[in-house]
Amino acid sequence: MDNNADPVLPAGRSENELRALLDAAVDGVIVIDHEGRIATFNRAAERLFGYRAAEIIGQPVTALMPEPYRSAHDGYMHKYLQTGQAHIIGVGREIVAQRRDGTVFPASLAVGEVPGSQPPRFVGFLHDISSRKLAVEALRRERDRAQSYLDLAQVILVALDQAGRIELINRKGCEILGYTETELIGRDWFEQCVPEGRREEARARLRAFLGSTATQPDYVEATVVTRGSEIKLVAWREILIRDEVGAPIGVLSSGEDVTERRRSEQALTRSESMLRAAQAIAKLGNYEVYVPAGPSFWSEQMYGILGSDPADGPIPVDEFVARIVHPDDRERVQRELARAFNETGRLDLEFRIVRPDGSSREVHSLAQIQPSADGESLVISGTLHDITERKLAEEELRQGQERLTHVGRLSTMGEMATGLAHEINQPLTAIATYAQAAVRMIDAAPGADPSELREPLVQITTQALRAGEVIRRLRAFVKNRATRTETVDMNRLIEDLRVLAEPDARVNDVRLVVALAPAVPAVSADPVQIQQVLLNLIRNAIDATLEAPAAPREIQVTSAQSADGVEVAVVDRAGGIAPEIAANLFNPFYTTKAAGTGLGLAISRSIIRAHRGKLGHRPTPEGGTTFYFTLPPLPGG
């Protein structure tokens, strides 16, 4: 600098003044000559580049540039000097500069030709823009991050201008609509992305929104149509974009594809209403009740079953038991509840409830008891089922079954009538004969010893009692009566049955042999029904024996202790059962007898099943068939 007086300095200024000016400048100031040599290098330039003015002046300015700027520079200079055309002269540009230590930094450069200099000189003003670059970079990153958040959030972002043209759309928006960004930018949103029938309405809405003074986001659900003609439902939030003076210039919308959510919401609504309907049809309510307190819930049908007002809401368990459960069932329900709370955690209970109108219903409740989420209380969640109709039907079925059973007994008795009539006729005959003999004895010898009449009179008594006994058992057997369970000694029952069974065997000339095990476990049974089964089996055995003239005319009735309790068997020695008959044996109305009803075995089996026993048959080893039934022993018996 010392040896190069600066010709650019304006005349009339002292060199010191100029130096002070240059050194005070914040920007680096560098002057070069027409050959590109550095002529002036101010303080700021020294700071920026790390060169001292003394060592860099006279050096080519390209020393201050990294490649590829360095190689390009001489070309620019040359071209300017030849043609007067410059890329840089008069305009600023961003360049990259190189420090003495080889590191580089971004800088803005303004270059001017020193007027009047010949050969020409150029002055450059250089400003380090590193920090500005960083800020811009940070800003861009921030924008990218925001963009990725938007993408992550699966939100469509669309900006429309006043005319409805797409100014901006994010990746998610493109993805949902099925277009690339370039296919959408500048296009009419409504033509491109709104289903035809909705376009006018959507346009009108945009116009209205632009004309409004809304400051809050507007919310709307509207359909869009994708490139693949798929219709999607989008929930939009829209805000107005305003210019500096506050005039609306467009709309920014963020949208969420809610097609699936709406669909599942609708499905949920539908399944809820179906559940409600199903509960109403089934008369099944469900509940979630907190003990001692909490957000208890009763489904609509709970109120239907209990006949109470939904407005009253669920009531606490204690009150339910005290006010709704039938008084006769209260204690039991209370007990079972306590057990469920303290031990099992499960409730499976049938009881009656009383409605506000005084009518009562049979209900069945199934529930589980668990601690609530906060552990503060217990939650009973379960169902309440109105089973009144089912109970009635069961009762009717039971009564029907009893009537049928009774008919079956009458029918069996009918088949045995000949034998029984004979059984009553025998003592009657004996009575009549004794009495007439006694009269003749009196007539033959009036005044004779009356003690001779003693024997016939004793016999008359005996025979009258005998006839009475048959009638008593017969009546007990055929009487229409409700099922009555008692403890039964099976051997005794079989012995008692002989009075009814033997006459039938006798009139058919079949021997009835009773072979009982010395002791069999007591069973719990309805004795009349079990007698009915046994008589039916004996009847069948007699018929089978009559149909097989060559078979031994003997039927055995046995009792035995079995693995299942007590087994009673009726053993015949007749022809056995043909397979096609065996298959239908227990079918109601199936019969091989001319006068049979086909109900005997069907009724017998249902009786035995009701006693939790088994009725079956097997071949008799010596030929014939053995029908047997088993009855479970008394619990602990």
Add this chain to the structure above:
Amino acid sequence: MKEKPATVFVVDDDDAVRTSLRLLLKSVGLPVETFASAQEFLDGFDAERAGCLVLDIRMPGMSGLELQQRLNEIHAIVPIVFITGHGDVPMAVEAMQHGAVDFIQKPFRDQDLIDRINQALEKDRDNRAGLKERDAIRRRMQQLTPREREVLDLVTQGKANKVIAGDLNVSQRTVEIHRARVMEKMGASSLAHLVRMVIEADRAA
């Protein structure tokens, strides 16, 4: 031939009925023997003994009907009064077809039973008397010579002497002599008498 009094044989499996019948029949002076089963009666059966059978139609083992059949098989002539239950009419009819005297339904009036028993005993007497006469006729017929027997057969067929003479290739006179001998040996008072005796002798049993 021993002449025991006619006996009422009672066969019934029911003790009470059997015992009461014994008492009743004894009270009217009828000799009674009782049996608890058909087999027991059959085991002690004596065709020579006069009397009648009071028989329960239904019994275990051998029934009344079966006993009747067995007696018929051995040409026993003992008359049977069946006692039956209410539902046994078809069986009673069958019994009548096989020669039973009568049947009576239980329970019965004592006089009805006694009347039927007396009827049966009378029939037994008749049977036995008829049997005696038949035996006498057969004995007389056995005394005829073969030629006299031939003449008897032809005469009782209603043929005239002249026809018989032609059949036997003898003179009419010879036939007349044989015929007179037959009448004499058989003790016949007339041709009609002779025919009756031949029919009687031909009867089975």
